[in-house]
Amino acid sequence: MWALRDWVAIESDSSNIQKRPELHRMMEMVAQKLRLMGGTVELVDIGEQELPDGQTITLPKVVTAQFGSDPSKHTVCVYGHVDVQPAKLEDGWATDPYNLTDINGNLYGRGTSDNKAPVLAWIHAVKAYQALSMVLPVNVKFLIEGMEETGSNGLDAMILAQRDTFLSDVDYIIISDCGWLSRRPALTYGTRGNCYFFAEVEGPKQDLHSGVYGGAVIEPMTDLIGILDTLISPSGRILIPGIQEAVAPLSDEEWKMYQDIEFDVNHFKNKTGVNHLMYNNKVDLLAHRWRYPTVSIHGIMGAFSDRGTKTVIPAKVTAKFSIRQVPDMDPATVKKQVTHYLHSVFAKRKSPNKLKVTMVIGAKPWLADTQHPLYEAGKVAIKRVFNMEPDLIREGGTIPIARTFQDVTGKSIIMMPIGGFDDGMHSQNEKMSRYNYIEGTKLFIAYLNEVAQITKTKKLKLYI
Amino acid sequence: MWALRDWVAIESDSSNIQKRPELHRMMEMVAQKLRLMGGTVELVDIGEQELPDGQTITLPKVVTAQFGSDPSKHTVCVYGHVDVQPAKLEDGWATDPYNLTDINGNLYGRGTSDNKAPVLAWIHAVKAYQALSMVLPVNVKFLIEGMEETGSNGLDAMILAQRDTFLSDVDYIIISDCGWLSRRPALTYGTRGNCYFFAEVEGPKQDLHSGVYGGAVIEPMTDLIGILDTLISPSGRILIPGIQEAVAPLSDEEWKMYQDIEFDVNHFKNKTGVNHLMYNNKVDLLAHRWRYPTVSIHGIMGAFSDRGTKTVIPAKVTAKFSIRQVPDMDPATVKKQVTHYLHSVFAKRKSPNKLKVTMVIGAKPWLADTQHPLYEAGKVAIKRVFNMEPDLIREGGTIPIARTFQDVTGKSIIMMPIGGFDDGMHSQNEKMSRYNYIEGTKLFIAYLNEVAQITKTKKLKLYI
Ligand SMILES: [Zn+2]
Ligand SMILES: [Zn+2]
Ligand SMILES: [Zn+2]
Numbered sequence: 017m018w019a020l021r022d023w024v025a026i027e028s029d030s031s032n033i034q035k036r037p038e039l040h041r042m043m044e045m046v047a048q049k050l051r052l053m054g055g056t057v058e059l060v061d062i063g064e065q066e067l068p069d070g071q072t073i074t075l076p077k078v079v080t081a082q083f084g085s086d087p088s089k090h091t092v093c094v095y096g097h098v099d100v101q102p103a104k105l106e107d108g109w110a111t112d113p114y115n116l117t118d119i120n121g122n123l124y125g126r127g128t129s130d131n132k133a134p135v136l137a138w139i140h141a142v143k144a145y146q147a148l149s150m151v152l153p154v155n156v157k158f159l160i161e162g163m164e165e166t167g168s169n170g171l172d173a174m175i176l177a178q179r180d181t182f183l184s185d186v187d188y189i190i191i192s193d194c195g196w197l198s199r200r201p202a203l204t205y206g207t208r209g210n211c212y213f214f215a216e217v218e219g220p221k222q223d224l225h226s227g228v229y230g231g232a233v234i235e236p237m238t239d240l241i242g243i244l245d246t247l248i249s250p251s252g253r254i255l256i257p258g259i260q261e262a263v264a265p266l267s268d269e270e271w272k273m274y275q276d277i278e279f280d281v282n283h284f285k286n287k288t289g290v291n292h293l294m295y296n297n298k299v300d301l302l303a304h305r306w307r308y309p310t311v312s313i314h315g316i317m318g319a320f321s322d323r324g325t326k327t328v329i330p331a332k333v334t335a336k337f338s339i340r341q342v343p344d345m346d347p348a349t350v351k352k353q354v355t356h357y358l359h360s361v362f363a364k365r366k367s368p369n370k371l372k373v374t375m376v377i378g379a380k381p382w383l384a385d386t387q388h389p390l391y392e393a394g395k396v397a398i399k400r401v402f403n404m405e406p407d408l409i410r411e412g413g414t415i416p417i418a419r420t421f422q423d424v425t426g427k428s429i430i431m432m433p434i435g436g437f438d439d440g441m442h443s444q445n446e447k448m449s450r451y452n453y454i455e456g457t458k459l460f461i462a463y464l465n466e467v468a469q470i471t472k473t474k475k476l477k478l479y480i
Numbered sequence: 481m482w483a484l485r486d487w488v489a490i491e492s493d494s495s496n497i498q499k500r501p502e503l504h505r506m507m508e509m510v511a512q513k514l515r516l517m518g519g520t521v522e523l524v525d526i527g528e529q530e531l532p533d534g535q536t537i538t539l540p541k542v543v544t545a546q547f548g549s550d551p552s553k554h555t556v557c558v559y560g561h562v563d564v565q566p567a568k569l570e571d572g573w574a575t576d577p578y579n580l581t582d583i584n585g586n587l588y589g590r591g592t593s594d595n596k597a598p599v600l601a602w603i604h605a606v607k608a609y610q611a612l613s614m615v616l617p618v619n620v621k622f623l624i625e626g627m628e629e630t631g632s633n634g635l636d637a638m639i640l641a642q643r644d645t646f647l648s649d650v651d652y653i654i655i656s657d658c659g660w661l662s663r664r665p666a667l668t669y670g671t672r673g674n675c676y677f678f679a680e681v682e683g684p685k686q687d688l689h690s691g692v693y694g695g696a697v698i699e700p701m702t703d704l705i706g707i708l709d710t711l712i713s714p715s716g717r718i719l720i721p722g723i724q725e726a727v728a729p730l731s732d733e734e735w736k737m738y739q740d741i742e743f744d745v746n747h748f749k750n751k752t753g754v755n756h757l758m759y760n761n762k763v764d765l766l767a768h769r770w771r772y773p774t775v776s777i778h779g780i781m782g783a784f785s786d787r788g789t790k791t792v793i794p795a796k797v798t799a800k801f802s803i804r805q806v807p808d809m810d811p812a813t814v815k816k817q818v819t820h821y822l823h824s825v826f827a828k829r830k831s832p833n834k835l836k837v838t839m840v841i842g843a844k845p846w847l848a849d850t851q852h853p854l855y856e857a858g859k860v861a862i863k864r865v866f867n868m869e870p871d872l873i874r875e876g877g878t879i880p881i882a883r884t885f886q887d888v889t890g891k892s893i894i895m896m897p898i899g900g901f902d903d904g905m906h907s908q909n910e911k912m913s914r915y916n917y918i919e920g921t922k923l924f925i926a927y928l929n930e931v932a933q934i935t936k937t938k939k940l941k942l943y944i
């Protein structure tokens with residue numbers, strides 16, 4: 017608990033460049049902890065971050081560590097991050113977000129569940145073996161970064177660079193950067209990808225006064241609203257031709273699996289605070305969060321977005337929207353479909369303005385085989401610690417690093433969350449329960465043991 | 481010229497509260513100038529401004545002054561403002577915006593044309609009579625404010641309070657806070673009003689992650705885009721039932737008047753930088769800027785509007801749009817029409833989200849009779865100074881103070897601009913030409929003389 021208190025006390029907010037010294041201190045603290053445990057530790061320089069104004073700032077180093085190097089054993093690499101989302105008491109926190117506070121068995125603080133406690137739980141798992149003077153059943157490596165919350169800046173290049181060195185003998189990658197779906201423990205076998213688009217409509221050469229020019233020009237904002245309105249139906253159906261058609265059909269097996277998952281639709285509805293959800297039965301709701309695409313319009317840049325009543329005709333407006341990717345969608349194809357569709361819709365308007373559509377992120381979905389020995393080992397470990405079967409779940413969000421690990425190393429990946437379903441990652445009053453923290457550590461201890469049982473020569477199959 | 485240099489040097493930006501001391505100094509400077517000329521001057525306290533954070537800041541005082549009080553003469557009141565729009569060299573100014581710079585006969589500087597030089601021209605006009613030891617042909621009052629650019633905070637109450645005192649003996653109000661349409665001098669006889677709306681769609685109780693919740697909730701942004709898209713057709717037609725129907729038909733007389741106005745459509749098009757305008761002939765273009773309503777969507781508050789790629793589902797989004805008002809529209813009716821229409825369109829979507837429509841500004845249009853003796857006097861004065869007939873023009877924008885003066889005092893108003901058509905009010909490189917400044921002063925001298933000729937008992941007719 018003391019380590020978690022120390023870690024949470026550091027405001028390692030990677031989105032705020034003024035907190036960068038804190039972030040550097042955080043990485044040092046992680047490295048020092050692993051060094052004191054006798055690990056072979058490196059702080060890997062991953063270069064600099066370019067800021068919007070053209071200046072640069074040093075990225076937090078990535079910590080790599082190694083415990084054991086017995087070539088006859090499997091080697092796992094635990095990925096985690098110790099940077100956090102922003103948090104201020106004024107945002108609506110009941111307690112100081114950087115002062116770990118224990119209330120009724122819940123440990124409140126920014127970064128507890130996402131992702132400091134899970135990283136510490138893995139460290140405690142290794143320490144437990146050491147404390148009992150037992151040799152580790154598998155070699156354990158750590159790869160801990162400090163830029164996850166802002167897009168893992170610099171990590172892809174680092175992974176590529178270390179493919180044939182630090183990562184060369186890694187057999188399996190373990191990620192514990194997500195949460196359960198209910199009180200039942202879970203293994204996560206899929207994440208959605210994300211294609212993020214900018215649609216820019218440009219007209220006059222500068223912003224115009226709506227009194228003086230209103231009625232004289234076709235306003236870019238009107239055009240942009242017009243084309244955005246063709247993306248989604250009122251009920252949430254995607255209207256871009258080809259998108260829905262590419263989605264892998266829901267199999268009976270999958271339906272059955274979803275049906276068996278423990279998930280309280282009403283609790284979920286109440287948590288979001290909406291009157292009714294897009295789908296009111298469990299299977300449809302989970303399927304649309306995990307294995308169907310969605311379009312979200314995030315906002316518009318260049319228009320008036322402040323309080324007050326500015327009477328401007330914005331000259332250039334850029335909509336930001338994204339489409340969550342699922343098998344068998346292909347970002348390159350989605351890019352073509354969206355671009356072609358928006359341009360054809362725009363052409364019908366006969367507007368004098370110019371449209372530019374760009375895809376700025378094209379992250380593929382990730383999907384693992386739940387029958388893979390890594391997952392089988394996970395089920396056994398969960399059964400051992402919690403005395404129940406795990407839910408096999410997906411994440412609606414994107415964890416691009418899983419896909420990168422898979423594409424670069426070709427190794428198998430498992431996501432083994434220990435965060436609670438109500439931990440409030442990225443929200444106010446983030447917490448991790450003592451129960452999840454302690455039982456989670458036990459799970460990791462058990463899991464290392466189970467992974468050691470996987471036959472070394474067994475042929476592995478993974479959906480890519 | 482020296483007075484203008486001193487005035488421009490003061491950064492009297494009323495939108496920036498950090499410049500408030502400058503603004504106070506500006507008002508003092510105006511008062512002092514008028515005092516030195518022997519006027520009866522007051523600095524009228526108009527109270528405080530409430531800031532968004534609940535704090536208050538003192539409003540700049542309003543300067544009132546009086547020259548002459550002969551009850552046998554007409555009394556005119558010149559309204560003007562000495563606050564300015566924001567300006568920074570980095571915005572793209574060729575010269576320091578607060579250092580009056582003379583280049584080829586143009587005086588560059590923030591606030592030159594809007595509205596410091598016109599105010600000074602009026603002061604010079606009074607001085608000219610004094611310099612020639614001539615008595616003023618009419619009593620001249622000044623009412624100079626310092627909050628025009630941010631909505632004339634406090635002025636309505638001040639005008640109401642002074643109706644039976646300072647304003648009681650005023651016969652005519654003169655406003656020179658606009659510009660010509662071409663190189664030909666102009667008199668302005670109308671402005672459009674403005675109904676400014678907020679349309680707020682609220683769904684989840686807080687912003688959601690689009691990965692985790694995308695596909696589970698009907699997003700407020702989708703709903704908002706959907707209803708905004710029903711306001712205007714791609715070609716710019718207003719789709720809200722009842723709006724177009726309320727517009728006074730264009731008379732043959734009006735058409736003829738527009739036809740005779742000097743206006744270069746191509747120059748206007750090039751200035752805006754668009755490929756083609758909404759209307760390509762002079763009459764339609766002018767008519768749609770001046771005497772037809774338009775809808776402009778200014779932006780959306782609550783959505784993501786920064787650079788970058790945030791994956792948020794905004795929980796509450798508020799569109800800001802406004803409808804320019806023309807005779808015979810009525811803001812109270814427009815409010816009902818818009819609210820009813822948006823709610824009916826929204827109801828068809830069967831969304832779980834909540835819509836709230838509010839009209840936050842309801843400014844009526846203003847229209848004067850161009851045959852009114854005040855305008856006839858203006859035509860004669862222009863003929864005398866420039867040796868040509870003025871264009872009779874309107875402003876597409878709103879000058880709410882005209883309407884307030886009219887509603888509170890019941891007195892007649894004339895707008896007599898001296899700013900050039902290309903002065904760039906509110907833009908970078910704002911200027912006033914020496915020519916307009918000097919000839920404008922002459923025009924005001926001549927105009928005071930012409931106003932003195934108006935028969936005191938003549939019955940006046942004004943369109944309200
Ligand atoms: Zn995380
Ligand atoms: Zn996170
Ligand atoms: Zn002005």
Ligand SMILES: [Zn+2]
Nearest residue numbers: 594629905906
């Ligand atoms: Zn202005």
